[in-house]
Amino acid sequence: MVCLTPVVMIENEKINIPAHVAMIMDGNGRWAEQKGKARKFGHEEGMEAVRRVTMRASERGVKVLTLYAFSTENWKRPPQEVHFLMQLPIRFFDRFVPELQEKNVKVNMIGFEEKVPSSTKKAIQNAMDETKDNTGMILNFAFNYGSRAEIVKATQTICQKAIDGQINVKDIDEKAIETHLFTESITPYQDVDLLIRSSGEQRLSNFLLWQNAYSEFYFSDLLWPDFNGDVLDEALLSYKNRQRRYGAV
Numbered sequence: 736m737v738c739l740t741p742v743v744m745i746e747n748e749k750i751n752i753p754a755h756v757a758m759i760m761d762g763n764g765r766w767a768e769q770k771g772k773a774r775k776f777g778h779e780e781g782m783e784a785v786r787r788v789t790m791r792a793s794e795r796g797v798k799v800l801t802l803y804a805f806s807t808e809n810w811k812r813p814p815q816e817v818h819f820l821m822q823l824p825i826r827f828f829d830r831f832v833p834e835l836q837e838k839n840v841k842v843n844m845i846g847f848e849e850k851v852p853s854s855t856k857k858a859i860q861n862a863m864d865e866t867k868d869n870t871g872m873i874l875n876f877a878f879n880y881g882s883r884a885e886i887v888k889a890t891q892t893i894c895q896k897a898i899d900g901q902i903n904v905k906d907i908d909e910k911a912i913e914t915h916l917f918t919e920s921i922t923p924y925q926d927v928d929l930l931i932r933s934s935g936e937q938r939l940s941n942f943l944l945w946q947n948a949y950s951e952f953y954f955s956d957l958l959w960p961d962f963n964g965d966v967l968d969e970a971l972l973s974y975k976n977r978q979r980r981y982g983a984v
């Protein structure tokens with residue numbers, strides 16, 4: 736769907752701001768290793784980058800900023816690193832909820848609750864509750880998220896509804912699938928408009944496969960902890976020059 740978003744001036748250029756920007760925040764580990772530090776320092780610094788980018792995206796009028804914070808595949812990392820990553824939402828919201836409130840940002844979460852420690856779930860839920868009345872940008876964390884698993888779950892739910900007679904097989908269309916994905920919670924902005932990945936890697940890594948069907952991609956060589964609002968602006972400037980045809984001519 737085409738959503739109305741503001742037109743803002745960046746470097747004297749008029750930019751139509753993409754409604755839904757999604758980011759694969761990659762390179763924390765390499766950033767730390769380059770500095771001779773443990774990987775957790777990269778994740779720690781990555782939180783600051785989250786803050787910087789959130790503030791700039793909100794100022795620019797982005798409607799939803801989805802950040803890939805922990806994937807269903809990240810459980811394969813060493814237990815200490817998984818533990819550290821599970822603590823990050825607690826520390827992030829402890830520090831930044833007042834600033835998010837000030838900017839009228841609303842926190843949302845997509846992903847599987849299972850396996851996530853209850854203290855982490857509680858911190859996330861508190862942040863969502865505290866910001867639920869905010870009407871500005873939605874800061875949407877993909878946490879314990881995997882796109883294939885999301886599609887499998889949606890398929891199971893729809894099949895069960897068909898068996899129970901709640902839905903006709905012939906009525907299963909794109910809309911029906913869309914409403915069974917986690918991103919239902921960010922309606923009407925489920926489709927990604929601009930996907931950004933840091934650290935020079937150019938792949939999707941099981942992130943919003945359905946929702947990225949027509950998105951524009953922007954790849955930055957910067958490692959995530961070095962990412963900032965000006966790099967986001969560069970991505971927005973690059974988006975300006977894209978022609979989105981959705982299969983038409």
Ligand code: FPP
Nearest residue numbers: 760761762763764765781782804823824827
């Ligand atoms: C990928 O870098 C990054 C992650 C798996 C974690 C992302 C987390 C943050 C950016 C911190 C903020 C999170 C919250 C919830 C506020 P990598 O570790 O794969 O880096 P590498 O590719 O260099 O090893």
